[in-house]
Amino acid sequence: MSAEGRFRxxxxxxxxxxxxxxxxxxxxxxxxxxxxxxxxxxxxKSPYAHAEVRVDATEAERMGAVVLTPRDVPDVLFNPxxxxxxxxxxxxxxxxxxxxxxxxxxxxxxxxxxxEAAQRAxxxxxxxxxxxxxxxxxxxxxxxxxxxxxxxxxxxxxxWVDVEDNVACTLEYSEGDVDRALSEADVVIERRFHTNRRYxxxxxxxxxxxxxxxxxxxxxxxxxxxxxxTKILISQVFxxxxxxxxxxxxxxxxxxxxxxxxxxxxxxxxxxxxKARRPVRMALTREEDMMHDHVSFEMHxxxxxxxxxxxxxxxxxxxxxxxxxxxxxxxxxLLGTALGWFVSLxxxxxxxxxxxxxxxxxxPSCALRGYGNPQVTWAVETVVxxxxxxxxxxxxxxxxxxxxxxxxxxxxxxxxxxxxIRSDGVPELxxxxxELIGWRNRPRPGxxxxxxxxxxxxxxxxxxxxxxxxLSGSVIDYSGAFLKVNxxxxxxxxxxxxxxxxxxxxxxAKIIAEELCIPLEKVNVxxxxxxxxxxxxxxxxxxxxYVGGEAARRAAREVKRKILEYAVRILNVAVxxxxxxxxxxxxLKDAVIYVEGSDAQTTLSEVARTAWxxxxxxxxxxxxxxxxxxxxxxxxxxxxxxxxxxxxRVRPVRVVAGADIGTVINPExxxxxxxxxxxxxxxxxxxxxxxxxxxxxxxxxxxxxxxxKVPTAGDIPPIEDFRVIFADTYEPTxxxxxxxxxxxxxxxxxxxxxxxxYDAIGIRFYELPITPERILRALRERERQGRESAQERGGGxx
Amino acid sequence: MEPRVxxxxxxxxxxxxxxMPNELLINVLREKLHLTGTKYWCGIGECGGCTVLLxxxxxxxxxxxxxxxxxxxxxxxxxxxxxxxxxxxxQRAFIEEGAIQCGFCTPGFILTAQALLRENPNPxxxxxxxxxxxxxxxxxxxxxxxxxxxxxxxxxVKSRRPGPAAGAASG
Ligand code: FES
Ligand code: FES
Numbered sequence: 001m002s003a004e005g006r007f008r009x010x011x012x013x014x015x016x017x018x019x020x021x022x023x024x025x026x027x028x029x030x031x032x033x034x035x036x037x038x039x040x041x042x043x044x045k046s047p048y049a050h051a052e053v054r055v056d057a058t059e060a061e062r063m064g065a066v067v068l069t070p071r072d073v074p075d076v077l078f079n080p081x082x083x084x085x086x087x088x089x090x091x092x093x094x095x096x097x098x099x100x101x102x103x104x105x106x107x108x109x110x111x112x113x114x115x116e117a118a119q120r121a122x123x124x125x126x127x128x129x130x131x132x133x134x135x136x137x138x139x140x141x142x143x144x145x146x147x148x149x150x151x152x153x154x155x156x157x158x159x160w161v162d163v164e165d166n167v168a169c170t171l172e173y174s175e176g177d178v179d180r181a182l183s184e185a186d187v188v189i190e191r192r193f194h195t196n197r198r199y200x201x202x203x204x205x206x207x208x209x210x211x212x213x214x215x216x217x218x219x220x221x222x223x224x225x226x227x228x229x230t231k232i233l234i235s236q237v238f239x240x241x242x243x244x245x246x247x248x249x250x251x252x253x254x255x256x257x258x259x260x261x262x263x264x265x266x267x268x269x270x271x272x273x274x275k276a277r278r279p280v281r282m283a284l285t286r287e288e289d290m291m292h293d294h295v296s297f298e299m300h301x302x303x304x305x306x307x308x309x310x311x312x313x314x315x316x317x318x319x320x321x322x323x324x325x326x327x328x329x330x331x332x333x334l335l336g337t338a339l340g341w342f343v344s345l346x347x348x349x350x351x352x353x354x355x356x357x358x359x360x361x362x363x364p365s366c367a368l369r370g371y372g373n374p375q376v377t378w379a380v381e382t383v384v385x386x387x388x389x390x391x392x393x394x395x396x397x398x399x400x401x402x403x404x405x406x407x408x409x410x411x412x413x414x415x416x417x418x419x420x421i422r423s424d425g426v427p428e429l430x431x432x433x434x435e436l437i438g439w440r441n442r443p444r445p446g447x448x449x450x451x452x453x454x455x456x457x458x459x460x461x462x463x464x465x466x467x468x469x470x471l472s473g474s475v476i477d478y479s480g481a482f483l484k485v486n487x488x489x490x491x492x493x494x495x496x497x498x499x500x501x502x503x504x505x506x507x508x509a510k511i512i513a514e515e516l517c518i519p520l521e522k523v524n525v526x527x528x529x530x531x532x533x534x535x536x537x538x539x540x541x542x543x544x545x546y547v548g549g550e551a552a553r554r555a556a557r558e559v560k561r562k563i564l565e566y567a568v569r570i571l572n573v574a575v576x577x578x579x580x581x582x583x584x585x586x587x588l589k590d591a592v593i594y595v596e597g598s599d600a601q602t603t604l605s606e607v608a609r610t611a612w613x614x615x616x617x618x619x620x621x622x623x624x625x626x627x628x629x630x631x632x633x634x635x636x637x638x639x640x641x642x643x644x645x646x647x648x649r650v651r652p653v654r655v656v657a658g659a660d661i662g663t664v665i666n667p668e669x670x671x672x673x674x675x676x677x678x679x680x681x682x683x684x685x686x687x688x689x690x691x692x693x694x695x696x697x698x699x700x701x702x703x704x705x706x707x708x709k710v711p712t713a714g715d716i717p718p719i720e721d722f723r724v725i726f727a728d729t730y731e732p733t734x735x736x737x738x739x740x741x742x743x744x745x746x747x748x749x750x751x752x753x754x755x756x757x758y759d760a761i762g763i764r765f766y767e768l769p770i771t772p773e774r775i776l777r778a779l780r781e782r783e784r785q786g787r788e789s790a791q792e793r794g795g796g797x798x
Numbered sequence: 799m800e801p802r803v804x805x806x807x808x809x810x811x812x813x814x815x816x817x818m819p820n821e822l823l824i825n826v827l828r829e830k831l832h833l834t835g836t837k838y839w840c841g842i843g844e845c846g847g848c849t850v851l852l853x854x855x856x857x858x859x860x861x862x863x864x865x866x867x868x869x870x871x872x873x874x875x876x877x878x879x880x881x882x883x884x885x886x887x888x889q890r891a892f893i894e895e896g897a898i899q900c901g902f903c904t905p906g907f908i909l910t911a912q913a914l915l916r917e918n919p920n921p922x923x924x925x926x927x928x929x930x931x932x933x934x935x936x937x938x939x940x941x942x943x944x945x946x947x948x949x950x951x952x953x954x955v956k957s958r959r960p961g962p963a964a965g966a967a968s969g
Contacts, residue, residue, distance in 0.1 A: 015893035016898065020881060020885065021901075022898050022901030023885065023904055024835070024875065024876065024879050024880065024881060025833070025836070025875030026835065026881075028834070031834075031838060032828075201936055202936065203900060204839075204900075205839070251900070251901065252900065253900050254902060285841060286840040501898070501900030501937050668894075669896050669899075671896065672897075672937075672941075672942050675941040679938075680936065706844055710934060711940075712933075713926075713935075713943070714931045716927075718923065719941050719944055
């Protein structure tokens, strides 16, 4: 619902609160933290894809460096991500290991007075291979009998589990009789898909500064999406009480899921600083970051789906084999969530799911803006497009007929997190989008000739707003907020929640201002640390506004109640606080508290000042909130592309990006999320991948951005042809009707682009990215087939 | 290798310090002078995040030797404004257009755009895209950045003041 007019601050365009800091270069990121007397660390990364090694650091130690070998770190097995409950958490990581399982895995570390000295010491550390194994770079090969075991056994919660055939974990699920449904379907198609393995290329390489404190604890500045989970992990690995681990909140130069887990640099920095008894800075270069501990999940999927002539889906089988790399971060929850993405897109009828996560000797996978959702959506939206075509139905109508929407049961975050959909802008977005792009007049697939061919594609998607639900599932999902009114009536909002730039904390400030009827400038967002904030699980799953924002609103409501109690005393009229009203006064720039139909009134600043001067005590509230739903934010993208059939290059011509995020709290920032989400999705669709060398098992495009191509300002459509539209919806469970946005913004992009390419040249692609090479190869292949069948026909005639 | 003493005008003030002949400008700025607004993304000239102005021209400080700025003028993001009250039109436009998300690319973009507006006070959209092509942004999708540059340009033209680049780049 358009928030304009109904709210004073929510939905209003104002420059972001941290804009001045960022525009003037004064925002401090973890990479910028510089402590007096600190040492610089370097990590010795495994050059082997899989080996057992012996580390000899005598020479480095002789040079005066502080050295850590696998023997010098706590003998603790852990999972760097703590979002799932303990019993669903698989642990197979160590801080340093003498059994590295991917090229880049940390084996040893050194610290010295300068980076150069540390580098020299690092080069003096000798690594002797005791046993080298054949690298396994493909999940199907890895599960073949006789392949080397990447892990013999790992821990689940507190118990050991054996790993068979390199299968990390599995999940199967079914509902209804799929075989019957498919045999009775009028149309059945089956397709296999293989995604790319994308690198986050978050702007800020992973970094940590750790300072040992006199009380035996540590203070840490690092790239993280969650200061509290980082605190807990450090505490668990090093056996320090959580009250002595202070993780500072600093600006984050992009996360996109790469720091939901605590990056290894953080633990290495803590270990080095504890040994050195001095602060240590451990900063990665871009090259190192690329092979450190984060890429997206590479998925091999198979979908077999059927529909009836009447245009209804009747059954589907979904197989999902995930190449998770050498360690588990969150493949186990993803097996459930991937199924959640699948079932929450369409009413398939009967379903059967088979999910399997497989270890390989590659950089470990984690969430990347969408947590498997863009991958699944790409496959589903391709299949759905093809089914519509088989049924000779309009792809838009086919989608509208079968999608999961208002009133339907929704379990986007997997089978343990279910709720009912209450707001749904899909029909509006599909209809308006179709009209704006000129859907009815789009070319027919493959009917064009000539060098440049244009096509229009559509895809829809969604993402949850957080991971809450009525029941406590296997995901931890709650947020804290602490709010206090200062003695002049301004407000400090203390939150652990990280804002990676999406404007989450701006939204919170607006929510607080709205609730307390005070100007936005009077809401100060406090940057502090894990010891002065109330627990927040993490900024992920597009939950910042929906869950964190609701926590802020509840804290504000609590504060408001106390304000009114004090106001009664000041007004000295014979009513209770419930009779008082609050409104914003533009002239006073303050909240006015009044009694309807009387002259009695006071202001918030008066209340705050009086409470102070009369010794009434401070007004504050602390709230911890868990959402009982995770409503979907829907997106529907229409994309027009142009394919150059001589070079294979694809160019976006026009985009209509529709989003249903409930009440739009920050219009310009939400638009920015959609635009940024589209462009990131564009990169995944046509540019980005991290291939490996089959012999050495090392990354081929090690750390070079030109090797790992991402979109530049030259790759986007003209800005007047890039439309963002918002649906007019209101989410009854969200703060002022709001839902999330970050991930929904990019989930359907690759699918829409692939469908547009099909519309332009009549060829479907089942492997991402759809690079110029792949397009040219496919065009040539089609030409060759065309010639051959022409020859055959020719032959038959003679 | 022997250290060398260099002198250059940094954000309007002369500084003098001793550097190694192979020392990079980005490290001198960030580590010795603690001007951390200049950002490190890649260190090899591929992202534009470390852009500074050298005699008004954009250069990549990760590919510039510190000794090469001897006697010259260097402007970093810190040299444009100290806070809310003295923001340049470009900085204001970036904030107001929502062209800043995580902010890691922002200093590089603002300085690059400033050089563009000095060369060409009223660039077309195509010219803006072309000029900032070497600067990566992973968050915004560039739309709001292009809008911000356009807005700053048109405001400067409207107010018939010299382009937004004029004041600070001479600093
Ligand atoms: S850090 Fe200089 S161009 Fe990337
Ligand atoms: S705002 Fe994050 S990289 Fe541009």
